[in-house]
Amino acid sequence: MRVLLLGGTNEARRLAAGLTRRAGFDVITSLAGRVAEPALPAGRTRVGGFGGTDGLAAWLVAERIDAVVDATHPFAAEITVSAVTATTRTGVPLLVLRRPGWHEGPGDDWRRVPSLAAAADPPGERVFLTTGRDGLPIFAGDDRRWFLVRSVEPPPPPLPPRSTVLLARGPYTVEGELELMRRHAVDVLVTKDSGGEMTAAKLTAARLLGLPVVMVDRPPMPAAPAVTTVDAAETWLERLLRTGASPGL
Template identity: 55%
Template sequence: MHVLILGGTTEGRRLAELLHGTPGLKLTSSLAGRVASPRLPPGETRVGGFGGAEGLAAWLREHAVDAVVDATHPFAGTISFNAAQAAATSHVPLLALRRPGWVPVEGDRWREVGSLREAARSLPALGRRVFLTTGRMGLDAFADLDALWFLVRSVDAPQPPHPSRMEVLLDRGPFTLDGERELLRRHRIDVVVTKDSGGAATAPKLAAAREARLPVVVVRRPPVPEGVPVLSDPEKAAQWVRAHLEQGSFPAID
């Protein structure tokens, strides 16, 4: 049985670790290639796009893929919709593996928005020194905010267009609460911008902002394509795959 993991996330790597070496299972992890030095999962890997939904469907047929697990980043919307279309046309079962989103707690000063451009429009009324943690993609949405100063944290260096008043911090999670507290203090941050990526690796910035009573602009994640079953636990996703090996069919997911 051949399973394709659309990965690049902690959950995708964990699923590959759980399934690697399973008798009767061939495993391929696909990475988008947007990070220069990605953390590679065990097993076979491929890097780069497929050429849209049609290209992915052709790849599934050519490589006799029996199931696809979409374990991409919650904001990698294009590949998720391509995967849904390709799986449907190829009659291949598809599962989405998504970490749970963040939930505000008492003391949070969140402003939820639907896009990076909406986040940018909200900033002038909230602060002047911005901690921007949305990654290196999409910085053009903030490029015309010349009155604001940005601390941009990303794994790889961003390319223009981007804000003119900007300091780049190249770093990769997981981050600590003490480290995030010090970062906010040292750079005199007065507003934080983040995507609702979920998970624990980058959540300490939310706790640090809560303690400092800073506003946080949170970009809502796009929905999973309609009709695609979703699990949040790599262990359960691995059980879903193994059930097919043992029973000859994939169990239904409520």
């Protein structure tokens, strides 16, 4: 079975590693190419876009892909919409693998907002910003607050005029996040509801320090079969391999 794995996440790398150890699967992981030195998965990879929905549909047919698993980031809404449309058009079974979002617990002070633009006026003066590179222009006009911007790679301008960029890649620890927030006297955290354990330590640290968290909600996902764990995705693919037809959920 030829499987296209839309990747870039920890779950995608774990799924690729599991499938490459199993007989009967030929896995190609597609990476968007937005990170110069991505963490590479096991098996074959391709880097770069497909040229929109039409390009993806044509690629699926040309490469004789038997199944697609979309294990992209929860905020990569555009590729998910494209994958749903392209697989519907070509009749290729699709499964969306999305890790669960984070949930507020006792002691947390979260302020949920529907979009990154709605997070542009956080309740603090020293902001720990962990929303990725693309959204930084939203904060670029804020000359009142100071921002600690964490990014895997150097973000392009424009940046907030009063900001410090920290280049780092998870996973992070609670101890490390506490030390970082204390050292920079952070008084508010702004982040996206990405979910997962690799970057959850900042939420625990914010709770322990009594800091508010501005949490950007995920974009709505189009209707498609979906699971939340790598094991469930493997089970779906194995059933599809045995039956030769979409197994459903």
